[in-house]
Amino acid sequence: MFPAQFEYHRPGSIDEALALLGEYGDDAKLLAGGHSLIPSMKLRLLEPKHLIDLGNIASLKGVRVEGDTVAVGALTTHYGVESSPEAKGALPLLCEVAGQIADPQVRNRGTMGGSLANADPAADWPATALALDAEFICKSDAGERKVPASEWFQGLFTTALEEGEILCGLRFGKLPERTAATYLKLQHPASRFAVVGVSAAVTTDSAGKCVQARIGITGVGTHAARAAKTERLLEGRVLDPANIAAAAALADEGFDAGSDMHFSESDRRELCRAYVERALLGVLERANAGQFQP
Amino acid sequence: MKNKVSITVNGVERSAEVEPRMLLVHFLREELHLTGTHVGCDTTQCGACTVRMNEQAVKSCTVFAVQADGANVTTVEGLAGGDGLHPIQEAFREHHGLQCGFCTPGMMMAASQLLDRYPEPTLEQIKHQLDGNICRCTGYHNIIKAVQSAAEKIKARKQAQGAR
Numbered sequence: 001m002f003p004a005q006f007e008y009h010r011p012g013s014i015d016e017a018l019a020l021l022g023e024y025g026d027d028a029k030l031l032a033g034g035h036s037l038i039p040s041m042k043l044r045l046l047e048p049k050h051l052i053d054l055g056n057i058a059s060l061k062g063v064r065v066e067g068d069t070v071a072v073g074a075l076t077t078h079y080g081v082e083s084s085p086e087a088k089g090a091l092p093l094l095c096e097v098a099g100q101i102a103d104p105q106v107r108n109r110g111t112m113g114g115s116l117a118n119a120d121p122a123a124d125w126p127a128t129a130l131a132l133d134a135e136f137i138c139k140s141d142a143g144e145r146k147v148p149a150s151e152w153f154q155g156l157f158t159t160a161l162e163e164g165e166i167l168c169g170l171r172f173g174k175l176p177e178r179t180a181a182t183y184l185k186l187q188h189p190a191s192r193f194a195v196v197g198v199s200a201a202v203t204t205d206s207a208g209k210c211v212q213a214r215i216g217i218t219g220v221g222t223h224a225a226r227a228a229k230t231e232r233l234l235e236g237r238v239l240d241p242a243n244i245a246a247a248a249a250l251a252d253e254g255f256d257a258g259s260d261m262h263f264s265e266s267d268r269r270e271l272c273r274a275y276v277e278r279a280l281l282g283v284l285e286r287a288n289a290g291q292f293q294p
Numbered sequence: 295m296k297n298k299v300s301i302t303v304n305g306v307e308r309s310a311e312v313e314p315r316m317l318l319v320h321f322l323r324e325e326l327h328l329t330g331t332h333v334g335c336d337t338t339q340c341g342a343c344t345v346r347m348n349e350q351a352v353k354s355c356t357v358f359a360v361q362a363d364g365a366n367v368t369t370v371e372g373l374a375g376g377d378g379l380h381p382i383q384e385a386f387r388e389h390h391g392l393q394c395g396f397c398t399p400g401m402m403m404a405a406s407q408l409l410d411r412y413p414e415p416t417l418e419q420i421k422h423q424l425d426g427n428i429c430r431c432t433g434y435h436n437i438i439k440a441v442q443s444a445a446e447k448i449k450a451r452k453q454a455q456g457a458r
Contacts, residue, residue: 001336008297008314008360031361038356039338041315051314055361079350103426104407105341108350109357190339192425 003041010053014060014168017052018141021164024050030166031055032075032114035106060113060168063087063094068174070094074113074167079104081112090294091172093181097128097199100185102192116152117167119159119223122193126153126224128183130216131199135171140164146171149216153223175293176212179203180286184279186219186271188262194219195263196271198279202239204287210234210243215279220272221255227276229253239284248277299363303328304372314360318352319343321359322369330370330399334428341427344400345369351407353426370399373406381447382406382440391440393431401427405441415445 011017021028029048031037032055040046054060060075063084070091072081081087082098101107101115101124115125116136129136129149136147138161147160154160161167175181181201185194197218203211213234218224229250237243252269259265286292296311303326310325322328322345334342336355343354346368374380382402385391392398401424408415408423415423420441429437 002317003315005295005313005315007295008358010360010363034358034361035338035356038358042336053361103341104404104423105344105351105353105426106338109352 001042003038004044004047006041006048007050008053009050010056012056014057014139014166017054017057017166018139018164020050020052021166022141024052025163028052030117032117033077033110034114035102035110036114036118036120054166065090070172072112072170072172074117074169075111076113078102078107078110078112078115082107091132091175093128093132093183093199093201093293094172097124097183100124100183100187106192112170113167116170117159117161119153119157120193121156121222121224122188122191122195122197122219123224124183124185124194124197124218127194127197127199127216127218129170130224130226131181131201131214132172132175133214135173136160136167137169137171138162138165139168140166150226153225156222158223175201176203177292178205178287179212179293180283180291181293182279182282182286184275184282186275196220196268196275198272198275200276200279200283201293202234202280202283202287204239208238208240208287210237210239213247215251215276217251217255217272217276220252220257220268222258225255227251227254230276234280239280239287241281241284244277244280244284248273248280251276297360297363299359301359301362301364302366304368305375310359312359314358316359317355318345318347318357318359318362318367319354321362322354322367328369328371332396332399334396334400339428340397340400340430341404342397342400344403344427346403346407349407349410351404351426368403370403373402380406381451382409382444385440385444385447386437389436389440389443391433391437393429393433397427397429397431401429401437405444408441409445409448413445413449415441417442 028050031053185197199216213231215227230247233247252272300309332342334340
């Protein structure tokens with residue numbers, strides 16, 4: 001399969017990339033790891049006239065711990081996160097998620113920023129960006145803009161990224177003490193995308209009461225979102241199997257789940273509730289074992 | 295419009311003028327006539343086109359040749375790095391880690407990254423790290439045996455080198 005013809009640009013800095021984006025506007029696409037964009041171009045679903053490859057911009061790559069914050073450059077590959085000692089030390093959930101994305105070859109090329117900017121409804125990172133309340137750092141000629149995860153995902157492949165902006169990085173703040181977290185995914189056996197992906201970060205006090213619950217769900221609706229009702233039901237209650245079951249029963253509410261060739265809407269909703277319950281039971285097990293995120 | 299690319303393939307620098315839309319796998323097969331790298335699904339799933347690019351295993355059907363400009367690429371033809379067979383190739387032969395052979399080059403290139411990252415891999419690690427390679431003959435049993443054997447061979451070779 002051959003994409004349509006395009007002109008290729010490889011800027012060496014963010015400013016250069018912004019200038020190219022300004023020059024070519026809608027005729028241009030930004031290329032990160034290319035593992036959604038290139039397949040789309042091969043199928044001619046997309047035919048950009050200009051491709052601006054961000055792969056040469058070193059400042060967009062890497063995981064850094066800056067005080068209480070973990071900063072991930074948008075062009076950091078999934079494997080770059082999976083294998084990052086900084087991420088492992090400061091926020092191991094990120095490594096756990098990264099290692100479950102697609103396959104090793106795809107993880108070597110696909111990037112966190114590319115995935116989040118593309119906002120595929122079945123991608124893995126969106127659930128975790130929501131559960132960890134990540135901050136999205138966007139740059140444009142006008143300067144820098146920060147968007148909270150809760151405002152990022154707006155629809156099918158639609159985000160808060162504005163025209164002329166580049167998503168440059170993600171910032172993950174320190175989690176409250178005694179926060180246990182997990183990512184649980186039912187992966188499609190062929191594509192390895194998430195049929196349902198649940199990222200849960202739950203803070204409990206020493207008596208086992210849930211102080212804060214953040215649950216991001218991918219794969220179910222047209223875009224990833226938090227399981228707001230489940231979170232509200234858990235907060236203030238003891239994190240135990242009975243409360244988890246009651247809360248998980250509400251997990252699919254608010255999602256515009258649809259049917260596709262793989263799953264009917266009701267199956268998808270049931271899987272959503274089941275995976276939220278299992279994810280929360282996994283979090284409980286970790287909390288009981290004292291395995292908290294640092 | 296064509297772009298000049300210069301890619302070091304199996305240790306030799308190769309330059310060409312290519313259309314930006316040319317995929318790395320086509321650069322390897324059609325420009326350089328290195329046909330060991332196969333095109334299977336052409337949709338980033340099967341892994342038959344796996345090569346190492348700057349050490350990292352990549353599916354060359356999903357990388358443009360222009361993106362590989364300046365990179366070091368190793369294909370199955372360069373796996374052994376000289377005369378004779380690489381321990382992975384020996385192990386695939388001995389354990390019959392192939393049936394029709396179509397997936398084999400990609401499987402071996404993925405295995406070479408696997409064994410670099412996990413020199414003493416567990417069964418789970420082998421399965422997880424070969425997730426991106428499909429054998430449509432379903433000959434996975436012997437592929438896994440071959441990878442386990444290759445790990446032993448590489449370890450023995452390193453020990454022998456260390457003893458010298």
